[in-house]
Amino acid sequence: MTRSTAPSAALPPDTGLKTRVLTVANGSAGSGKSTFAAAVAYAAAMRGKKVCVIGLDKQRDMSHVLGYDDPDSNPALPTLYDVLDELCTLAEAVVPALNSKTGDPIPNLWIVPESEKLDKLEFMLAGTTARELWLYKIIGQLRGRFDAVLLDCPGDVKLATIGALIAGDEIVGCVKSQEKEARGLTQLEDKLYEVHQAYAHTGMRDKVDWVVIGDGVSNKKQGKVYWDVEQQIRKAYGDSVLKFTVRDDVKVPEAYTAGQPVTLYAPKSAAAEAYTKNGRQMKLYR
Template sequence: MRTVTRVLAVANQKGGVAKTTTVASLGAALVESGKRVLLVDLDPQGCLTFSLGQDPDKLAVSVHEVLLGDVEPDAALVDTAEGMTLLPANIDLAGAEAMLLMRAGREYALKRALAKIADKFDVVIIDCPPSLGVLTLNGLTAADEVVVPLQCETLAHRGVGQFLRTINDVQQITNADLKLLGALPTLYDARTTHSRDVLFDVADRYGLPVLAPPIPRTVRFAEASASGSSVLTGRKNKGAVAYREFADALLKHWKSGKALATFTPEL
């Protein structure tokens, strides 16, 4: 019997929190574990698409046409060098957002599209845009679970409360089964008390689980994006180690149903 396809949204309305890095790196780590992985780029800036070696400006079709129902999802899929499949995005997606607003059931466009291809994949990871618009609502409505990347810097929690209210709204209206797994610390520097203070504040203020392991700050993330690959390629680095560990934790969580391990920074 085939296992159920897991759909994970990676979302935070704040930009610059390593959402795209998390999606690409998790996807690559899950492929290493033998999983068939689909990555969905829901950001009109096409950062995930670019970071995986595709030119957003040269796409024949993209998630834009898929969401509007103009093409079948299969027609827009592209393969990546690391074995993931990508549903890519470009700036056309900004137009899709405006057009979807005029349609009934607009929050379900991605869910309907994924239903046509989900049986080809073990895991679908959705890179949501840094906003709380209809595209993010599509990602959350289509997902089983959501992870919130949270950079360990000043003002990191700005907007977290609003984002959590949005998740609650989605659970009440379009996706009652959506589960919030917690916040994944990114750009973490264990040497600073500041990084630890931010995590303590978020956990205390919002009662939000802080997931383990924290993703350390490393220059390899920028280098990987520029080279069109994830941080898991090339020489060994601490960022790749952390994402592999988090991917393993997710696989165990999906298999056992037990909650993910949480991170408690040392005082």
């Protein structure tokens, strides 16, 4: 049975845009993935680019900052879980992102809301042939409609993330300048290598294309351990590492509390400016 939801009318038409699907991931939780994805998605939308964010996490952080605090509480709202449950298509699950403060749609920005039930993703797909391709098989529904689609992965490299790694055109590894998140980046690379062995025929990436250092420090005095780890990451990943480290900035947790991307909540803050520069370096906008 198809779910009768109106929001699919919100989906922008296929105008032949060359869509970049960006998979935002790290093997470790709390590495700045959702903060980055929301900040850059909003910055791109504000510059006239059509952007869709797909949240893959049962924590629903992306939904929270793009206007849907608890998608499960609204039965009329489609979620990614409904797509897996075949109640609607991926295209039908796209809804306008909202400014949590005003309730108004954010121009050029869309989201596929998350569900708490995404914690059952592995179980749901268990009996499916080539289940790792779950997102690859449907992501085409969004191509041509958006300049960029960002996949906000959970903080592990299990089936949700694996699906996003295969479906993505570019892999973005978000990391903090701390050992835990740096190890998470290594886990991500190892998983990419492993999955690529089996699914190279899909054209999937076999390496991390961009590394974002968030919640870092600006100089050695702020913390030698942080500085050392940052330098190690820059050495290991070379030109893939985005030039602008996002400093520790209280506006980031404040923006989360306000339910907004930091680039909307505090566009002049150091974090928002760094994320905006990150997106520019990635050529998501000028």
